Amino acid sequence: MHAADTNRYRRHVRFAHCACDGPRYGRPTGPPRPAAFLDRDGVVNVDFGYVRHVRDWQWMHGARAGIEWLKAHGYWVIVVTNQSAIARGLATEPQVLALHDWVLAHARVDAIYHCRHLPHDPCPARKPQSGMLQVAGQDFAIDWGRSFLVGDRDTDIEAAQNANIPGLLSAGDDWRGLVRDYVSRRTS
Ligand SMILES: [Mg+2]
Ligand SMILES: [Zn+2]
Secondary structure (H helix, E strand, O other): OOHHHHOOOOOOOOEEEEOOOOOOOOOOOOOOEOEEEEOOEOOOEOOOOOOOOHHHOOEOOOHHHHHHHHHHOOOEEEEEEEOOOOOOOOOOHHHHHHHHHHHHHHOOOOEEEEEOOOOOOOOOOOOOOOHHHHHHHHHOOEOHHHOEEEEOOHHHHHHHHHOOOOEEEOOOOOOHHHHHHHHHHHHO
């Protein structure tokens, strides 16, 4: 699935990656673009709890259209998701990566990073820490001054704050209006 593995420095290959051990490439190139970081469960897909199979995946209303809108407006679209299901033994890492590869095939997301750890594990990638965002910044040339995060939990917003970018708190429904309002306020 990972065609990128055969060409480590090919750019703009979309990928799923565990952020706990660092970046996938670590060589951002090209002009910086703003990034829209999206939480996964409750933002991209309906949060049924430990979603790990395609059969349990249900897109949030408006999510795919929102992702299209972000791409049309020049954003990297980067999903950052805590997946402690792996540490809990409820999912394997290959299962999670396979699901994320499927998501990449069905929406114009640039990358999906996950953290496999438990809340109290000493991993800087796990939200509310900002490690996953920092790792993304090692793979993608990011204009941090125009970047933001959309999440449905306080820990998402804290992760954004820890990366010094705004966090938009979604009520767990269609977040397109939230994003459009934010972007138009920023640019007006
Ligand atoms: Mg969530
Ligand atoms: Zn981790």
